[in-house]
Amino acid sequence: MDEQRRDEELLAWVERVAAFFAKNNGLPLITGRVLGWLMVCDPPEQTAAQIAAAIGASKGSLSTAVRVLEAGGFVRTVTRPAERGVRLRVVDDVWERVARRKLEALGQFSGITADGLEILRDDPARAGRVRDAHRLFAWLEREIPPLFQRWEEDSS
Template sequence: MADEDRVARWVERVATFCVDEWGLPPITGRILGWLMISDPPEQSAGEIADVISASRASLTSNMRFLTVIGLVRRTRRPGDRTAYYRIEDDAWQKVVQRKLDSLGAFGEIADEGLAIAGADESRTERIRAAQESLTWLRDIAARNPPKP
């Protein structure tokens, strides 16, 4: 199997993961996959579109999304009018941190739900089960932070 084919299959695996696990559009996952493995790491929108077989319009909106959430950085080279994109070095740490932050946010939502449910154990039991599971996961992550 040619190296190009292996890379294309790997990029597609990244895209599938992003779709299945995070609900992202396939093109977003393909962009992330390509930017992780591309050489050089900085790629123009045209280069990315060609490699992942995407329309420029679709690519542009997805690049804007990835840039706004901080996973991809837009750069320019001196004397070159073309914009280049690269995955941020801490992109995956940002993804994980957002997930951990959402666990903390759910704790506040659960507290409010418990206050609303009051003494009705059938309702508080379901809320507490969710709260305990998410708190457990958050605490594990806090004890084992990613290495920089």
């Protein structure tokens, strides 16, 4: 595959990443584009100017996106000796940490649903919806730790 075609395919892939995070996490498209680009760029550490040029965005539009990605633990800044600015890169092991955090949060919702069941213990009709949620989230709470234990065993 020639370099121009590969670059076009990479940018299309970056757009798919952006659309995924917009749909599933409510992130602005620009934030997803920055993340997608940082996943595939070479070198892996990029300045705001490099990112903006690659994804066709203004440097100004990147600042909010970068803050969101830093706050979420997706990217980190890197400094180099004799350079004034910072570079950005995807945090090592970010996907495991993000997946673990999201899945564990779902499992932790079982405590909230258990409290709801206690409050509604004398009202079975209203408790039914909470009970359905509780069954799922209690199951997730039990199943997520072994899932990540298997991941750690398989990936080491």
